[in-house]
Amino acid sequence: MTVATHPSDETLLRYAAGTLPAGPKLLVDLHLAHCPDCRQLLRAFESVGGVLLDDMTGVPVAGDALARTLARIDAGPAHTATARHRPHHPLPAGLSLPAGIVLPAPLAARRIGPLRPVAPGVRMARVHVDDDRDTSVLLFRIEPGRSIPEHTHEGLEYTHVICGGFSDPLGHYGPGDLVEADADVEHTPKVDDDGVCVCIAAFEGRLRFSGLLGVVLRPFF
Numbered sequence: 001m002t003v004a005t006h007p008s009d010e011t012l013l014r015y016a017a018g019t020l021p022a023g024p025k026l027l028v029d030l031h032l033a034h035c036p037d038c039r040q041l042l043r044a045f046e047s048v049g050g051v052l053l054d055d056m057t058g059v060p061v062a063g064d065a066l067a068r069t070l071a072r073i074d075a076g077p078a079h080t081a082t083a084r085h086r087p088h089h090p091l092p093a094g095l096s097l098p099a100g101i102v103l104p105a106p107l108a109a110r111r112i113g114p115l116r117p118v119a120p121g122v123r124m125a126r127v128h129v130d131d132d133r134d135t136s137v138l139l140f141r142i143e144p145g146r147s148i149p150e151h152t153h154e155g156l157e158y159t160h161v162i163c164g165g166f167s168d169p170l171g172h173y174g175p176g177d178l179v180e181a182d183a184d185v186e187h188t189p190k191v192d193d194d195g196v197c198v199c200i201a202a203f204e205g206r207l208r209f210s211g212l213l214g215v216v217l218r219p220f221f
């Protein structure tokens with residue numbers, strides 16, 4: 001798997017400092033599993049130390065960041081340090097994955113609601129990230145050529161591709177990629193014509209879908 005799109009330095013700094021909320025952190029964990037470059041960068045950020053990072057960047061750092069950073073260095077590479085021994089839940093109801101695709105372990109460890117149709121060719125499920133109430137984490141299964149429904153949100157939007165691919169005006173994204181989009185970036189991601197796309201998205205701040213879909217989706221939130 002060749003990963004082409006990576007989390008921003010700021011997101012990795014927040015991860016290293018222990019201040020990235022659990023929702024986006026889950027997506028970064030999924031990306032790190034596929035990306036040796038980001039694992040290396042993260043180790044570099046972690047070895048600098050949380051306190052020093054705070055002085056250099058102004059990124060808010062948790063009070064216990066240094067202790068946690070030292071514990072992570074002791075624990076070895078980031079991808080093993082972030083692995084948690086959580087129970088694996090069964091595949092969410094209604095989710096069929098293309099042949100050879102399995103849900104990545106950090107995602108399978110989360111409780112995922114049933115997959116429901118929300119637009120033509122689009123099914124969506126809520127991923128329960130109870131330790132982050134300010135982020136909506138949603139799993140999408142989108143048929144070829146379809147789009148993620150139009151929506152607005154207040155903060156950053158992170159999308160990680162599990163299989164298939166999609167495009168927006170800024171580029172094309174495939175398995176392992178992590179795409180960050182600002183709230184004021186207008187983008188309507190469209191799935192490739194040649195296969196189903198399964199992706200997970202984390203939306204910071206209040207998330208709203210436009211029109212009738214907003215009403216249909218109320219039970220999700």
Ligand SMILES: [Zn+2]
Binds near residue numbers: 003
């Ligand atoms: Zn990366």
